[in-house]
Each structure stands twice: as structure tokens, then as C-alpha cells.
């Protein structure tokens with residue numbers, strides 16, 4: 001850990017899965033404020049299960065999850081909603097709301113029972129609309145948005161919630177390359193400029209290598225974690241897929257198909 005910087009999320013010896021089956025174990029990593037971290041790994045290895053466990057949607061099987069020096073299970077749901085926001089792949093039920101209304105829902109943990117927005121709530125909503133290029137779309141219904149626009153709205157809602165940790169499950173699914181890069185750069189900016197800790201699952205390994213500060217590789221064994229260059233040097237990406245099919249080129253940080 002860098003001197004003087006406190007961990008926002010500390011994971012030790014974590015096992016995740018279901019009563020019937022352990023999906024992944026031996027997961028260890030720490031994340032400080034201002035870090036963008038990608039979680040990669042092959043289909044079915046447990047990325048979404050990890051996200052759901054960290055988000056408190058399903059119980060861990062073993063080990064420790066500490067959020068800002070307190071065990072995750074110790075948080076009341078009201079306190080947790082001020083420290084942790086989650087953006088899942090499922091489409092929101094509230095797509096009949098306008099962009100601005102959906103983003104305003106991010107302020108729910110802070111508003112009174114009437115949902116009255118204070119000046120500070122409104123400022124946070126404006127800043128979120130601005131950061132995710134949504135000012136012109138603010139009155140558009142969410143069901144009238146493209147996948148890329150809707151993804152920006154969902155992340156903007158998480159920004160409005162103003163939590164120290166933001167978890168996202170595959171935020172780049174269904175997006176073209178330009179919009180994948182756009183959303184990841186916006187997440188990077190949010191992490192670096194606003195000192196948020198952001199963890200997201202992805203199949204975009206090459207983009208994660210270029211844009212993330214840290215990567216967790218779920219590999220069903222040791223689950224290596226570190227900064228992308230370090231993981232490349234240690235040849236962890238070389239072992240991700242069967243080498244007769246695809247090979248990792250450490251010089252370019254990209255995968256080549258064996259023809």
C-alpha cells in the first residue's frame with residue numbers, strides 16, 4: 001500500500017460461490033482510493049459471483065471483506081448505500097424515468113422520506129450529468145436511449161450516489177470499441193479526479209491493460225492481482241487461454257489468434 005493512503009477495500013482469503021458449490025477461493029487484494037481495477041477471467045470463472053458477493057447481494061463462503069476498515073456484513077443497508085454503489089448488467093426496472101430522474105435516484109440515501117432534493121443533491125446530479133455527457137439528454141426517457149447512453153446514465157447514477165466504492169458488472173457489454181473506450185476513460189477519470197475506488201468485471205482484457213491501475217485475474221487457482229505491467233512481466237496473461245488457440249504478445253499487450 002502506498003504510504004499514507006488507506007485501503008478502501010481489503011479482501012483476504014475470500015471464497016465465493018453457492019451452498020452447493022465453491023466457485024472461487026484464495027482471493028486476496030487491497031484497493032486504495034483513486035484506483036480503477038478490472039476483474040478478468042474466462043467465462044464462468046466467477047467474476048459476477050465476486051461482484052455480487054462484494055456488493056452484499058450474496059453471502060461469502062469464507063474469508064474477509066473489509067470496506068473502509070469495517071466488515072461488509074456489519075454495515076446496515078442505510079450506511080452501506082452511502083459507501084457502496086453497484087451497477088449491474090440487468091436493465092433497470094425504472095426505464096420509464098427520464099435520465100435526470102434516474103440519476104436523481106442515486107441521491108436516495110441522503111434525502112428525507114419525501115425525497116426532497118437539497119442544493120447539494122442538485123449539484124451532485126448536475127456534476128454527474130456533466131461528467132457523463134448527459135446534459136442534452138436529461139429529459140429523454142431511459143427506454144429511448146442507446147445501450148451506450150444508458151450505460152453512461154447508470155454510471156452517472158452511481159457517481160451521484162457519491163460512494164467511496166463503485167462496483168460494475170461488465171459495463172462495456174454491447175458497446176462498440178469507441179464507446180467501450182469512452183466509458184472506461186470516464187470511469188478512469190472518476191477514479192482519479194474524484195478519488196473513487198472502482199472495480200469492474202470485463203472481457204476487454206486489452207483495454208483493461210491499457211486503462212486500469214490494477215487488474216485481478218480470476219484463474220481458478222492463485223487469482224493474481226497487481227498493476228498490469230507487473231502481471232504482464234510475470235506472464236499471467238500468457239496462461240489465461242489455451243496457447244494453441246490464442247497467444248499473448250507481451251510487447252503490444254494484446255492477444256494473437258493462432259491461424
Ligand SMILES: Nc1ncnc2c1ncn2[C@@H]1O[C@H](COP(=O)(O)OP(=O)(O)OP(=O)(O)O)[C@@H](O)[C@H]1O
Nearest residue numbers: 018020021023041042043044045046047048049050
Ligand atoms: N445461482 C447459482 N447457483 C449455482 N451456481 C451458479 C449460480 N449462478 C451462477 N452459478 C455458477 O457460478 C459459476 C460462475 O458464474 P459467474 O456468472 O460468476 O461467472 P463469470 O465469470 O461472471 O462468467 P461470464 O464471463 O460468462 O459472465 C458458473 O459456473 C455458474 O454456472
